Amino acid sequence: MKVIKVGGGCLRNKKTIAEILALLAERARGHIVVVSALSGITDLLIDGMKTCLLDEGAIASVVGRVKNRHMLVARHLMPAGPRLRNYTRDCNRTLTGLERLYYGLNFTREITPRIADVVASYGERLSAQLLSAAMNTNGTKATHRLPEDLGVVTDGKYGDATADVKQTEKQLRQRLRPMMKSGQVLFVPGFYGVSRDGEITTFGRGGSDYAAAVLAAASGAECLEIWKDVDGFLSADPRILPEASLIGELSYDEAAELAYFGAKILHPRTVEPLRAKRLPILIKNTLDPDGTGSRIAAGRRVSSEVVKSVAHTTDIGILKVHASGVGMRRGILGEVAAAVAADGINIKSVVTSQTSISLLLARRDVGPARRALMAMKPRPFRRLGAAETAALVAIVGEGLSRKPGIAARCFTAAAECAVNVEMIAFGPSPVALYFIVKETDLHKAVAAIHRHFFSAPQCLI
Ligand code: ASP
Ligand code: MG
Numbered sequence: 001m002k003v004i005k006v007g008g009g010c011l012r013n014k015k016t017i018a019e020i021l022a023l024l025a026e027r028a029r030g031h032i033v034v035v036s037a038l039s040g041i042t043d044l045l046i047d048g049m050k051t052c053l054l055d056e057g058a059i060a061s062v063v064g065r066v067k068n069r070h071m072l073v074a075r076h077l078m079p080a081g082p083r084l085r086n087y088t089r090d091c092n093r094t095l096t097g098l099e100r101l102y103y104g105l106n107f108t109r110e111i112t113p114r115i116a117d118v119v120a121s122y123g124e125r126l127s128a129q130l131l132s133a134a135m136n137t138n139g140t141k142a143t144h145r146l147p148e149d150l151g152v153v154t155d156g157k158y159g160d161a162t163a164d165v166k167q168t169e170k171q172l173r174q175r176l177r178p179m180m181k182s183g184q185v186l187f188v189p190g191f192y193g194v195s196r197d198g199e200i201t202t203f204g205r206g207g208s209d210y211a212a213a214v215l216a217a218a219s220g221a222e223c224l225e226i227w228k229d230v231d232g233f234l235s236a237d238p239r240i241l242p243e244a245s246l247i248g249e250l251s252y253d254e255a256a257e258l259a260y261f262g263a264k265i266l267h268p269r270t271v272e273p274l275r276a277k278r279l280p281i282l283i284k285n286t287l288d289p290d291g292t293g294s295r296i297a298a299g300r301r302v303s304s305e306v307v308k309s310v311a312h313t314t315d316i317g318i319l320k321v322h323a324s325g326v327g328m329r330r331g332i333l334g335e336v337a338a339a340v341a342a343d344g345i346n347i348k349s350v351v352t353s354q355t356s357i358s359l360l361l362a363r364r365d366v367g368p369a370r371r372a373l374m375a376m377k378p379r380p381f382r383r384l385g386a387a388e389t390a391a392l393v394a395i396v397g398e399g400l401s402r403k404p405g406i407a408a409r410c411f412t413a414a415a416e417c418a419v420n421v422e423m424i425a426f427g428p429s430p431v432a433l434y435f436i437v438k439e440t441d442l443h444k445a446v447a448a449i450h451r452h453f454f455s456a457p458q459c460l461i
Contacts, residue, residue: 002221005225009039036127044066046119049111101118117192153171189211209267209269231293307397312392317387343372387422413448414445
């Protein structure tokens with residue numbers, strides 16, 4: 001048995017959804033299909049909370065928009081008749097729950113983390129309901145079950161939950177097995193699970209990949225397939241480098257590093273539950289379902305050039321905390337990190353020297369993090385500096401830390417096209433080397449380094 005995860009990018013409109021259903025009918029019988037919300041719905045639900053908080057009149061229109069998106073697909077896929085009527089009734093029932101939540105937060109004038117997670121979970125509830133109804137109409141037996149019914153157990157942390165795979169395994173053993181015998185397609189909403197106290201808790205944005213990995217690890221599946229509208233991990237972003245090539249095989253570490261900073265192929269936490277069980281992840285392109293895609297599995301496969309991908313992100317900002325004797329002052333890192341974390345800001349990475357601590361943050365977090373640090377009393381630093389127009393390049397590959405000269409080759413390639421490398425982090429991960437360049441230099445740097453490693457002779461520009 002497999003777990004197949006279908007992302008929101010594949011669930012854009014009635015046409016793409018019809019294509020996915022046809023593919024699932026062919027390939028998903030007897031398997032579990034974990035679904036994301038239809039594309040854009042989670043944003044709509046989350047933004048809707050702010051609108052509905054202050055304006056009761058907006059509730060009907062937000063719920064109406066969510067309903068229309070689903071009904072449009074349903075009417076396209078299901079002929080008028082009892083099945084469509086049943087689906088409409090079920091969909092309305094689900095939406096009544098959503099509407100009540102919006103009224104609740106409008107009435108209390110408060111968006112608690114608890115209610116926010118319940119509201120956000122509706123996108124996946126609705127898509128699982130819609131896909132299973134539509135599939136049945138077309139003659140393939142399908143059903144859906146919610147994570148709370150199957151027992152996907154979490155640690156209860158709202159907006160950023162971690163699954164308890166052992167507990168989930170126990171629950172699934174009793175509740176899932178009987179359902180998998182009949183060869184039907186079982187749809188399960190991704191994105192959330194329930195705490196031991198029964199609280200709905202989401203795994204964070206993009207968390208359906210992780211939810212699918214949890215189900216794969218806990219259900220005894222043979223593998224996790226992630227269905228997307230791209231081939232898989234590439235050697236660079238094809239928007240910058242059209243000649244970027246597909247990476248056929250990756251280790252868990254390589255995939256996690258690439259997911260974290262580079263391409264949005266996979267949620268970075270997806271490998272966590274699978275690593276212990278050594279279950280492979282296969283990335284499949286729904287537009288080319290027989291293509292090879294990328295395979296992520298246990299074991300290290302060092303490629304001949306070592307470097308597998310030159311990834312990058314511009315969603316990075318640096319906050320420099322200037323303080324003397326950083327390396328000698330007990331607790332300073334903790335104090336600075338705690339002040340930033342207390343305001344709900346995530347630190348992506350830290351690079352320190354004796355005179356400063358550089359916090360790598362999402363770009364939008366630089367301002368708020370600066371304010372959080374300025375509010376510290378007493379201030380454990382002299383002054384702050386910020387770089388909001390930086391970009392991060394990540395060189396990823398198993399064997400990177402063991403093969404001499406890789407870093408030097410990267411920096412030579414950058415220097416030869418006059419790109420200044422502003423900061424380097426090498427060491428914390430044996431499979432990744434990060435460095436920061438100016439955003440305006442980014443494309444040049446990625447192209448030069450990629451060319452250097454992937455088409456050897458012309459490497460010197
Ligand atoms: N629908 C959720 C989100 O947009 C989870 C997911 O799609 O992975 O963040
Ligand atoms: Mg996603």
